[in-house]
Structures are given as C-alpha cells and as structure tokens.
Amino acid sequence: MDETQICLGKLFGSGSDITPPDFYPVSNRTSWPLDRHGQAANSEEQFVQTFARHERDLRVFVRSMGLDWNAVDDVMKTVSLVMWRKWSEFDKSTDYLAWARVISRYEVLKFRRKMARDRHVFSEDQIELLASSAEELYSRFSSDDYRVALQKCLASLPDESGQLVQAAYRGDRTIREVASELGQSATAFYKMLNRIRVKLRGCIQQRLETMQ
Amino acid sequence: MDIQQVTELVLKHLDGSISDSEFRELQKAIESDREARFKYVELARLDAELREMGGFPPEAQLTKDAINMPLPVNSFHTQWRIMRGLAIAVALAFVAISSWAILWDEREADAPEQLVGSSLNPPVRSVAVISAEAEAIWEATTKLQLQKGSALEPGTLVLLNGLAQIDFFSGASITLSGPAELELRSSELAILRRGRVRADVPPAARGFEIRTADVRLEDLGTSFGIEANRDGRSEVVVFDGEVRAIDKHGDELSLFAGDSAALSKGKASMSSSHDLEALPDLSAIVKRADGLDQSRYVQWKDTAAERSKDSRLVAYYDFEGLNGASRRLSNRAVSGQGSELDGGIVGASVANGRWPGKKALDFRGEGDRVRFSIPGEFDAMTLYAWVRIDALDRHLNSLFLTDYYDAGEIHWQISSAGSLHVATSPSGVPIDPIDSSKVLWDQLGAQNHTFWSDHFWDASKSGQWYFLATTIDRLEREPVSHYINGKRVGFSGGSNMEQRLPKLRIGTADLGNWTEPITPESSIRSLNGRIDEFAIFSVALTDTEIAEIYEQGKP
Numbered sequence: 001m002d003e004t005q006i007c008l009g010k011l012f013g014s015g016s017d018i019t020p021p022d023f024y025p026v027s028n029r030t031s032w033p034l035d036r037h038g039q040a041a042n043s044e045e046q047f048v049q050t051f052a053r054h055e056r057d058l059r060v061f062v063r064s065m066g067l068d069w070n071a072v073d074d075v076m077k078t079v080s081l082v083m084w085r086k087w088s089e090f091d092k093s094t095d096y097l098a099w100a101r102v103i104s105r106y107e108v109l110k111f112r113r114k115m116a117r118d119r120h121v122f123s124e125d126q127i128e129l130l131a132s133s134a135e136e137l138y139s140r141f142s143s144d145d146y147r148v149a150l151q152k153c154l155a156s157l158p159d160e161s162g163q164l165v166q167a168a169y170r171g172d173r174t175i176r177e178v179a180s181e182l183g184q185s186a187t188a189f190y191k192m193l194n195r196i197r198v199k200l201r202g203c204i205q206q207r208l209e210t211m212q
Numbered sequence: 213m214d215i216q217q218v219t220e221l222v223l224k225h226l227d228g229s230i231s232d233s234e235f236r237e238l239q240k241a242i243e244s245d246r247e248a249r250f251k252y253v254e255l256a257r258l259d260a261e262l263r264e265m266g267g268f269p270p271e272a273q274l275t276k277d278a279i280n281m282p283l284p285v286n287s288f289h290t291q292w293r294i295m296r297g298l299a300i301a302v303a304l305a306f307v308a309i310s311s312w313a314i315l316w317d318e319r320e321a322d323a324p325e326q327l328v329g330s331s332l333n334p335p336v337r338s339v340a341v342i343s344a345e346a347e348a349i350w351e352a353t354t355k356l357q358l359q360k361g362s363a364l365e366p367g368t369l370v371l372l373n374g375l376a377q378i379d380f381f382s383g384a385s386i387t388l389s390g391p392a393e394l395e396l397r398s399s400e401l402a403i404l405r406r407g408r409v410r411a412d413v414p415p416a417a418r419g420f421e422i423r424t425a426d427v428r429l430e431d432l433g434t435s436f437g438i439e440a441n442r443d444g445r446s447e448v449v450v451f452d453g454e455v456r457a458i459d460k461h462g463d464e465l466s467l468f469a470g471d472s473a474a475l476s477k478g479k480a481s482m483s484s485s486h487d488l489e490a491l492p493d494l495s496a497i498v499k500r501a502d503g504l505d506q507s508r509y510v511q512w513k514d515t516a517a518e519r520s521k522d523s524r525l526v527a528y529y530d531f532e533g534l535n536g537a538s539r540r541l542s543n544r545a546v547s548g549q550g551s552e553l554d555g556g557i558v559g560a561s562v563a564n565g566r567w568p569g570k571k572a573l574d575f576r577g578e579g580d581r582v583r584f585s586i587p588g589e590f591d592a593m594t595l596y597a598w599v600r601i602d603a604l605d606r607h608l609n610s611l612f613l614t615d616y617y618d619a620g621e622i623h624w625q626i627s628s629a630g631s632l633h634v635a636t637s638p639s640g641v642p643i644d645p646i647d648s649s650k651v652l653w654d655q656l657g658a659q660n661h662t663f664w665s666d667h668f669w670d671a672s673k674s675g676q677w678y679f680l681a682t683t684i685d686r687l688e689r690e691p692v693s694h695y696i697n698g699k700r701v702g703f704s705g706g707s708n709m710e711q712r713l714p715k716l717r718i719g720t721a722d723l724g725n726w727t728e729p730i731t732p733e734s735s736i737r738s739l740n741g742r743i744d745e746f747a748i749f750s751v752a753l754t755d756t757e758i759a760e761i762y763e764q765g766k767p
Binding site for chain 1: 219220223225227228229230232235239242243246249250252253254255256257258259260261262263264265266339381398399400415416418419430585615616618643647648649650719727728729735
C-alpha cells in the first residue's frame with residue numbers, strides 16, 4: 001500500500017459507511033483540478049500529503065471547540081472533503097493551517113446547527129470564542145514543540161501515573177471499564193486521572209514557556 | 213468561579229460526564245472569562261494529543277504487532293463464553309500459545325531492547341525484580357549478571373534453563389520456566405516470546421497482561437499460566453479464576469476455571485485437548501523444612517489465630533506460611549473482605565522473623581514493598597506492626613504509606629531521627645491554582661495533621677524487633693496515641709494535633725514503601741528492615757489491649 005492509499009483510508013474512514021466521493025478521481029487524471037500555475041501533476045498527492053501532515057493539528061483544533069470525539073470524526077470527514085474541493089483555490093504560498101482552520105471552524109458551526117439539540121454542545125458564540133482562543137494559543141506554541149513537551153512530561157510521571165494515562169487513552173475501553181479493571185470506582189479513577197492531567201498541563205506549560 | 217472549579221468542569225465536559233447544571237456554569241465561564249477559555253483550549257489540546265498518541269509517547273509506539281494489535285471495539289458482538297470444560301481442581305491456570313515462529317520473524321527486523329539489570333542500585337526505571345531462582349541460567353545478553361535481587365528495567369530476558377520468579381512492581385508475580393524468552397514492558401505488561409510462565413496476580417494488580425504475537429491475556433485477578441511453543445499449535449487451559457484472551461482480530465474469549473481453548477493463527481477457539489505438562493512449582497523447590505520448637509512462637513501462633521477472629525479488624529497479616537516463592541500476603545482477618553485485602557509482595561524476600569521458623573518479609577531494595585488496596589472510610593483506626601529496623605537511611609522511612617496523599621489518607625512512617633510518625637491532611641495536597649505543577653507546601657503545612665512520637669530508635673538498636681502501634685480516633689480531643697513496645701509514648705512534635713481529623717482512608721497503599729510520591733524529590737521512603745506481623749483495626753485499641761498484644765508477641 002502506498003502512502004496515498006494509507007492516508008485516504010484514514011481520511012474517509014476505512015470500513016465506514018462513507019463511500020469515496022465521485023469527484024475523487026481514481027483513474028481519470030485529466031479531470032484533476034489545476035493549480036494556479038496550471039500544473040496538474042501531483043496535486044492530489046500534494047493534497048493528501050499536506051492534509052495528512054496537518055490532520056492531527058486540525059483534529060486538536062476541532063476538539064477544542066467542545067465537540068465530542070464522534071462529532072470530531074464526523075466533522076473531519078466533511079472538512080477533508082471541503083478542503084479537497086477547494087484545494088485548487090488554495091494559494092500554496094500561504095499558511096495552510098490558517099486556511100484549514102477557517103474551513104474547520106466554519107464546518108464546526110455548520111455541524112453545530114444540525115446537532116443543536118444535543119446536550120452539552122456550546123452555542124455558536126461560545127464556539128467562536130473557543131476557536132479564537134485556540135488559534136491564539138496554538139499559534140503561540142507549535143504543535144511540534146507541544147508534543148516534545150508532552151512527551152517529556154509523560155516521561156517524568158511516576159510509572160503508575162503513566163500507566164493510568166495509557167489505560168485511559170488507549171482508546172479501546174471506556175473510563176468506567178478501565179476503572180473497574182483496575183479495581184477502582186469511576187470516581188476514584190477520574191480523580192487520579194484529573195490530578196495527572198492537571199499536573200501534565202502545568203508541566204507542559206512550564207516547558208513551553210522556558211523553551212521560548 | 214475559581215480556576216480550579218473551571219478546570220474540573222472542563223475535564224468533565226471533555227470526558228462527557230458533565231451534568232446539565234454544571235454545563236450551564238461552564239458556558240457562563242466560557243462567555244465571560246478569557247482565562248476559562250484558555251483553560252478549556254489547553255486541556256482540550258492535552259486531551260486530544262494524548263488520545264492521538266493512544267496514551268503512549270510516540271517512541272513506545274514503534275513496536276511489534278503483538279503490542280499494536282487491534283483492540284476490541286464491540287466486544288459484546290464477539291465475546292463468547294466457553295462452555296465449562298474440564299474440572300481440574302488445581303489452583304493454576306495454563307494457557308498455551310503458539311506464536312514462536314511468528315515472533316521469531318518479527319525479531320529479525322526489530323531487535324529486542326537491551327536489558328539493563330543491577331542488583332546494587334535498583335534503577336528508577338525498573339519495573340520488576342528477580343525474587344527467586346532455581347538452577348536458573350540466563351543468557352548473557354548484557355555484561356550484568358542476572359541473579360536473585362536484580363532489578364529489571366524494560367527489556368528482554370532470556371532464561372536458558374531452570375526457573376526464576378519475577379515480581380512486577382504492580383504486585384503481579386510470575387514464575388518463568390526455561391528455556392524462555394520474555395520481554396518486560398512495564399510493571400503491568402510482559403510479552404512472552406517462548407517458554408512457559410505461571411502468574412499470580414493479587415487483586416491490587418488486576419489487569420496485569422501477558423501478550424504474545426497472537427493474543428493478549430488479561431488477568432482478572434487470579435493465578436494463570438501461559439506457554440508459547442515452537443510447534444505452531446497452542447492451547448489454553450484455565451484451572452482457576454478468570455482470564456480474558458483477546459486475539460488479533462479483537463475478539464475476546466473469557467476463560468474461566470476448567471475452560472480450555474486452542475489458540476492458533478491469531479484466533480482463539482474452544483478446545484478439549486489439554487496435554488500441557490505441569491509447570492514445576494518453584495515453591496516446592498525453594499521450600500525447606502523450618503525447625504520450630506520454640507514455645508514462644510507456638511504461643512504466639514495461638515494468640516494470632518485467636519486475634520484473626522476479632523471483628524474489629526479491617527485486615528490482619530500474620531506473615532505465616534510464606535516461603536521463598538510466595539507472592540501473596542494473606543489477610544487472616546476472619547470478618548471483613550477476606551482475600552480481597554491480600555497484599556501483593558513485590559521484591560521483598562522472605563526471611564526469618566522474631567523466632568526461627570517465623571516468617572517475615574525483608575525490605576531492602578528501593579523497589580521492595582507489599583501492595584494493598586483497602587477501601588473504606590474510618591472514624592478510628594489502629595495500625596500495628598512488628599518491625600525490625602536495620603537502618604533509617606531515608607529522611608522518612610515507610611511503614612505504611614497510601615499512594616500520593618489525598619484527603620484523609622494516612623501516612624505511617626519513621627523519621628530518620630527515630631520518631632514514629634502519623635499524618636493526614638483534610639484536603640489532600642493543595643495545588644497552586646495558577647501553576648498546577650506546584651504544590652502549595654505552606655498551605656499543606658498549615659492544614660496537615662502530624663503527630664511525631666518521642667524518639668525511640670538510634671543505630672545502636674539496629675536489628676532489634678520493635679512493636680510499633682498507633683491509634684487514631686478522630687472524634688477524641690486527643691485523637692492520636694503512639695506506642696513503642698506496648699507503652700504509650702509522648703510527642704516530640706506535630707501540627708493541628710487537636711483539630712478534628714478528616715475521615716480516614718487507605719485505598720491503594722504500600723507496606724515498606726511509597727508508590728505515588730507527591731514530588732520526585734520526596735520519593736524514596738523505602739524501609740530498610742523486616743516486618744513479620746501487621747494489623748489494621750477500625751477502632752482505636754486501648755492502652756491495655758496494646759500492652760497485651762505486645763506481651764503475647766514479644767520475642
């Protein structure tokens with residue numbers, strides 16, 4: 001499997017009920033959008049590569065607007081499609097992430113209208129406020145720096161705390177299941193996890209600020 | 213709303229556990245408070261990044277299939293219960309898995325990490341310790357000699373022959389039967405590439421996991437065994453307790469006592485064959501006759517048996533019946549939660565106690581401890597232990613310390629100056645609301661209840677057995693009393709000694725060590741000495757009762 005396929009698998013959620021859109025050209029290369037230099041070659045590859053590089057940042061950004069993970073997954077599918085549609089309009093000399101965030105923000109608001117009745121979704125104004133805060137904060141510290149700091153901070157945790165974080169974020173089980181496997185009540189587990197997360201946040205902040 | 217409350221609401225919202233009224237509060241804060249928005253965004257970033265890396269730092273993700281197997285998503289679709297198989301009433305489980313060939317191929321491309329072991333200074337990163345050996349021959353993978361007492365960091369162990377018992381810091385203990393190859397990943401996870409393993413997992417270490425290329429085995433609190441063969445065929449037999457096998461496709465198989473199953477090509481399925489030969493029992497080899505004719509010991513045994521029936525006991529550990537292979541410290545209290553409160557022995561080796569033949573645990577290495585999980589809240593408590601102090605090398609030396617130091621949790625320890633010490637804090641460890649990595653020590657000091665006894669120990673007392681007891685009754689005006697060898701002693705210091713104490717709690721805790729220190733600087737509190745009896749009561753015993761226990765047990 002080449003890199004393109006891997007990335008697209010992720011993009012469209014392999015095994016999900018989403019079919020690749022019909023505008024996505026598999027064999028007919030002549031129908032590709034041209035970039036502003038009139039070059040078609042590698043446009044698709046460029047898109048996929050660029051998107052793959054920034055997908056995680058975008059997921060973090062979308063999450064920061066208060067969406068739960070199912071909603072993040074749904075929004076990201078739409079975001080990738082919209083971005084592909086608009087890829088030909090994107091000026092490659094400008095900031096990709098800024099462009100992608102504008103689209104993501106808009107798609108989150110659109111998505112919000114659909115799920116307005118869901119509990120515990122922020123209002124449009126609140127989403128806008130959070131998005132602005134996220135843009136401000138995330139541009140202050142790059143995601144690469146952030147991840148380095150996070151790794152260092154994770155490594156500095158006592159073994160048991162590290163394992164607890166792993167258990168909570170391994171993604172295969174709910175917190176409640178993890179807690180019961182560790183022989184603890186969900187409340188006690190949350191309490192420990194929260195303490196560790198607060199500790200991590202402080203540690204990362206300190207590291208990022210001293211990196212500056 | 214202060215920033216700590218905001219933090220709590222944000223985390224609840226991110227975890228999807230926020231209530232309607234809390235959500236409205238959070239919305240207000242988001243609208244009106246820039247700091248609250250930053251808090252949300254920061255914690256969301258942390259949450260998202262942790263999730264994206266699956267809780268592991270990226271280096272840890274560069275692993276083999278065995279580690280990155282798909283995890284069960286819809287387990288209820290695929291989980292099936294194996295019919296009760298053979299009724300073999302042995303308190304051992306064997307699970308045989310063939311995966312050797314597959315793993316061998318993988319190893320070519322991904323050489324195992326080097327193991328670093330040292331018997332002198334257990335490294336901070338170590339996850340386990342070799343606690344017993346029988347004719348063990350290790351492959352010389354490093355220049356370090358592996359032997360009993362060696363602390364083990366994550367890495368691969370190759371046992372060419374013989375048996376070795378390895379204690380994980382989580383409390384789980386395994387016996388490895390050579391030839392075998394085992395990779396230690398963490399104190400809760402090992403990867404078996406070849407050979408046979410028997411594991412004993414006390415309640416406190418539930419969730420301990422052994423993986424091969426094909427299957428993850430999660431222990432749900434029992435003893436079990438695994439064999440990885442070269443011949444490509446494999447089998448599971450469970451004799452006791454419950455083990456969950458999760459195969460490559462994420463399918464789960466719950467195995468109960470008497471079940472047997474075959475495991476091949478990444479798939480677990482029911483089977484009736486079970487031709488595993490028994491794993492040699494290390495305890496039989498290590499066990500040796502202990503002469504016991506001393507009348508005091510016999511006398512003490514009678515009183516200990518009587519004591520175990522005291523309904524005021526929360527837990528009682530007489531340290532009897534231990535041998536070199538024991539990894540469980542049995543709770544003998546007849547009432548209460550029984551074996552749920554068994555301790556998991558980590559590292560600490562079995563040694564002689566007050567009398568020849570009386571068993572004790574010897575705490576020496578930085579990793580040595582007994583792990584407990586003791587639920588409940590208490591208005592009163594008595595802790596007592598028979599302790600032989602060899603040296604007080606730490607600023608504080610653990611007798612019994614709860615993990616971290618949350619509200620109401622008790623810390624029972626001895627200072628380097630030889631003072632018995634008990635402490636509890638009404639609201640745990642206060643954290644700086646602005647910089648959450650900072651502990652507000654002043655504030656902790658201001659609210660902390662501490663009780664330091666008169667000094668009773670100096671180096672000249674090294675090697676002597678002491679009866680140490682502390683009673684706490686939070687509803688009394690003078691809530692705490694310390695006793696040395698049955699006699700109540702005075703205080704050399706303390707704080708908030710007459711303020712009402714919080715409800716007392718234990719939770720997860722260590723005898724002879726401290727598992728989740730408040731800060732790295734204060735982390736090492738391992739005991740240097742032995743313990744051969746330990747009891748927790750839910751009442752404050754009287755002076756007379758304490759004196760009597762001392763008289764019955766003095767060497």
